[in-house]
Amino acid sequence: MNDYAVLWDWLSFGVRWLHVVTAIAWIGSSFYFIALDLGLVKRPGLPEGVSGEEWQVHGGGFYHIQKYMVAPASMPEHLTWFKWESYSTWLSGFALLAIVYYAGADLYLVDRNVLDVSAPVGILISLASIGLGWILYDLLCKSPLGKNDTALMLVLYGILVAMAWGYTQLFTGRAAFLHLGAFTATIMTANVFLIIIPNQKIVVADLKAGRKPEPKLGLQAKQRSLHNNYLTLPVVFLMLSNHYPLAFATQFNWVIASIIFIIGVLIRHYFNTVHARKGNPHWTWGLAGVLFILIMWLSTVPKVLTGEEKLSAAGEVFVASTHFPAVRDTVLGRCSMCHAAEPGYDGIHIAPKNVKLDTDAGIAEHAREIYLQAGRSHAMPPGNVSGITEDERRLIVTWFEEAR
Template structure:
């Protein structure tokens, strides 16, 4: 019953996290699009303090949108704020991190072949990394480096690559990936909480007090816009990480951290095309280069023939393979899993019979032979020789 309720808890939190994330990222995309499509307004609007305007059609009607340089002539009676999309995404994401990785199946986070961590040590490393990177980012965004976009981006990217490598050295691949996503998500929500919202509150306070927004408010607003742009470029990498737990061929690769670094660069670079397109600048070369880099990455990380075959140089008996399944697989992959973390067999894969093993040959080969992702955290101590035997049997019984 505990595993059953834990599955429902994970499902509900994940569902809410996805909904909140869609709302937050959708708002981010929309407002960047909106800012990039603002055009110089007529003089009478400029006289009212309007910086740019936009006309759009949607839902059977025409909209007129105007953005003020700083403050309107009069504070509107109702002002819509966009913050809870970010906060709810972060809160639900942290709840999911605790439910699935910290208090759920330890094999998702801890790989004893990398580091023999206790649950407490793993949690401390994970949360400590989030806090440390956020502090470094806040130091950088408040420094003169923030005025140099390309240099700032290079430093931030290098920091995240270093974090990915470090986490991959101590965590299981899946746990490392999700923690990099949590690091990026923490930076993004910190941008909202520590930068964007204070700037907006300072502007509204000045208007409500009947004061002319001064240089300080203008500076806060400019930095808030910069933080918003940073968040925009981090959206595609963080979306990828959100779905990466379905693809062990990436996070269980020996160089999984480098794969993540490459995908982060490619997706952020591809986002540049759309941001430029909003300004009326079309550079299809960005998408072409992104596609070529993706193709090269796919080729580079493809499993070698030796790894795929898992050849041992001799035949492997059915009884030997059944013994391997019983020792390393059926605790989770059976109709009634004995593993306390599972109410049902993961991905619906049951491996208590050779016929079922043949049916799921591709998945088993990828997870247990090619990537060594299974068993989770290698808690059963499956050896390379045993993986080779399993691969040989799968090759002989196609």
């Protein structure tokens, strides 16, 4: 048994699970405090310094919450800081990026028909783009442009559109969407780690020392928090997109990604308005629906394919195996009705996850997935709709393990 492939797949699953759990914690606490802050009510008789309060009921009890705009007269001994949810989400996400896209760069990250670079170069491009994204964003926020929230957000949206296009010129479609999400999520976490939490700590230290905190610290943190609020939903979409090739593997994938940011802003605008008790802008859902139909249509536009599929050095090993002709016949007969440039299975219009197994190169490049999904497990074909036999599964296992 190829223990390495199995263990690595379980490691990927475990880290993915951790990433989802931490993301739930971060997004949940973030959305809760946004709703709480917008729903605070100013009532007569509130203690000095309290800007608003709210009563809530949950879990069989009642909660009375008050917000001090600067700080209470005396600081409490213990403060709960909401920061590790953000840090853990980014750290687990980067670990997953390394496990899936860096360790498997030849398969998932680099597409030599898009950009002919080696795996190490592709990884360096990935790291540089994510890091430079934060630097550019931070400089813009601290520039004179940062004083105009609307103008700043328009410029930032333009950068996101440019990055959506740029990533599709560098990586596979799947990796392009994932990197756009990582690019944005890094900005969000860096906002927490480098701006919001440090500014809050300075304010707390000033208050304890009897100094008056600088107002700009709070304003800066509030602006970054606002950006995080509106970027959350598009990031979630981009992180889920690797399961849906109609999103990442079509000709206008970068346009789809760009529109998703607008849809996310519309949905957050609706909830922010409702929580602030400023009305019910139902039009946002209508417009979001129209835009979603638009991206569905964009995903059906045929992709213009150029270039020939090339075998990597690893792929050549699998093709050279004496078992390959029999494995190829099995894959073509059991898998390629869905996993092909033009799927023949009813209801399948594009190869799932953009995995195409109708050529020698495609079979060789996806050898590991075939081994895990159809050899070591019965995950594929789904419900064994094509009737793959146990002998054929054993042949796939033998082919992969001997070639490795």
